[in-house]
Amino acid sequence: MQVLDVNLILLNEHDRVGADLFAVSDVRATHLLNVLRVTPGQTLRVGLLDGPLGVGVVESSTDERVTLHCTFDPDTPERPRVDLLLALPRPKVMRRLWAQLAALGVGQIVLTNAERVERNYFDTHVLEEARYRPLLIEGLQQARDTRLPRVSVHKQFRILIEDRLDALFPAGRRLVADPGAARSVPDAIAQTRPERVLLAVGPEGGWNAFELELLEAHGFMRVGLGPRALRVDTACTALIAIGHAAMGHGSG
Amino acid sequence: MQVLDVNLILLNEHDRVGADLFAVSDVRATHLLNVLRVTPGQTLRVGLLDGPLGVGVVESSTDERVTLHCTFDPDTPERPRVDLLLALPRPKVMRRLWAQLAALGVGQIVLTNAERVERNYFDTHVLEEARYRPLLIEGLQQARDTRLPRVSVHKQFRILIEDRLDALFPAGRRLVADPGAARSVPDAIAQTRPERVLLAVGPEGGWNAFELELLEAHGFMRVGLGPRALRVDTACTALIAIGHAAMGHGSG
Numbered sequence A, B: 001m002q003v004l005d006v007n008l009i010l011l012n013e014h015d016r017v018g019a020d021l022f023a024v025s026d027v028r029a030t031h032l033l034n035v036l037r038v039t040p041g042q043t044l045r046v047g048l049l050d051g052p053l054g055v056g057v058v059e060s061s062t063d064e065r066v067t068l069h070c071t072f073d074p075d076t077p078e079r080p081r082v083d084l085l086l087a088l089p090r091p092k093v094m095r096r097l098w099a100q101l102a103a104l105g106v107g108q109i110v111l112t113n114a115e116r117v118e119r120n121y122f123d124t125h126v127l128e129e130a131r132y133r134p135l136l137i138e139g140l141q142q143a144r145d146t147r148l149p150r151v152s153v154h155k156q157f158r159i160l161i162e163d164r165l166d167a168l169f170p171a172g173r174r175l176v177a178d179p180g181a182a183r184s185v186p187d188a189i190a191q192t193r194p195e196r197v198l199l200a201v202g203p204e205g206g207w208n209a210f211e212l213e214l215l216e217a218h219g220f221m222r223v224g225l226g227p228r229a230l231r232v233d234t235a236c237t238a239l240i241a242i243g244h245a246a247m248g249h250g251s252g
Helices: A027-035 A091-104 A119-123 A129-143 A157-168 A185-192 A209-217 A232-246 B027-035 B091-104 B119-123 B129-143 B157-168 B185-192 B209-217 B232-246
Strands: A009-011 A021-024 A043-048 A053-061 A066-072 A082-087 A108-112 A150-154 A173-177 A197-201 A220-223 B009-011 B021-024 B043-048 B053-061 B066-072 B082-087 B108-112 B150-154 B173-177 B197-201 B220-223
Touching: A009 A021, A009 A027, A009 A066, A009 A129, A021 A027, A027 A053, A027 A066, A043 A066, A082 A232, A091 A129, A091 A232, A091 B232, A108 A157, A129 A150, A150 A157, A157 A209, A173 A185, A173 A209, A173 A232, A185 A220, A185 A232, A185 B232, A197 A232, A209 A220, A232 B091, A232 B185, A232 B232, B009 B021, B009 B027, B009 B066, B009 B129, B021 B027, B027 B053, B027 B066, B043 B066, B082 B232, B091 B129, B091 B232, B108 B157, B129 B150, B150 B157, B157 B209, B173 B185, B173 B209, B185 B220, B185 B232, B197 B232, B209 B220
Parallel strands: A009 A043, A082 A108, A082 A197, A108 A150, A173 A197, A173 A220, B009 B043, B082 B108, B082 B197, B108 B150, B173 B197, B173 B220
Antiparallel strands: A021 A066, A043 A053, A053 A066, B021 B066, B043 B053, B053 B066
């Protein structure tokens, strides 16, 4: 059985054309046909969006449509136990981040305003679900995961933290990255061994004093990433990776 | 004293025009004059390449030249204790990586060939020092560090590992990222509390069996990053960040 060198083809219920049969005819079909040049009988790694992983055998392929006979694992992968609260970065940076965050593994992405976020960042197309969903799926296919991160966008920081966050993140450890903090992420997580962790990353210029205090008043513990000043996208990747490692997901 | 919002201006001995006087007239001057619009008397964070951090007071500024009176700290920042051994990625990825690696903090970058590295990757301009040095400096200025990573490029993997590596990395813990490995980076580092750590990251398609065995025969321990398949650049950022956190650099 030859498993092609593609990380994962993500399917969803709309693709289902029979009990175990799925037909794809969009960019996935283009990739399968033109890049991987699949032929009937070949086997691919597949996954059902927010469902189990599995394998698909190519039943038929035409110029624009590939039909797969799929067998799925009994279990669905666990939702990543790391969540991200992020002050909305510049559209160019946010565009790059979607796939990266989904690949690294986050349960949810909570985007927020802050004093040092420019208002017009919220007008961008990269916050439209039709734009970011394909990017998230690209990241999942890269990482071989099926769990689509939940996304919410909040234009009022104070309302988010005071009124909404307990519903979005009811239980777990809340951490906020702060250049001045002496406590490290592994130390903060080792203390309580939480089920989930929410990592807050501020805007390019940092949270202001009011925002940091409000976060602390709502259970966020300050953690440092060392003396180096990192760009927002690098800081997100670093924090999420350290978060997963500290939560014990570092082993395969 | 107003410290301008620039992370760091890196100076070198060529810029020195007096005992504590430095004059810059290249892209740094353009940035100082056109972006930050500095005027005499203003104070900036400065650093001497591979030397100490400090502060610079603008003495004079013309259309294309800024002169700074600098006072430096007594000590030079420690060289980052994390090193990277990387199978040369695609030129586009490598171009993006230079500044990112310098910002994250690596003592040295050892680039190598491997079976799954395409030969023509070595012909690219991004491996010319004149191209990558400005990108490394950009990363240092971002992160507020002065320690330029050492770079070496090796077209023969076996000769590198068998004959060169002991001189490049004489002492410390050697780790190789391997998707199948159960041991995590923090576990591997906690065991021996090394002075330095060398992290090996393979090509997009992974090391082949011979390469992995040769690495293991030369003291590399396999470590996993969890079940997720990450892109090379994301894997580098994740590993270096976890490496720093595990080495105890996570605190400010």
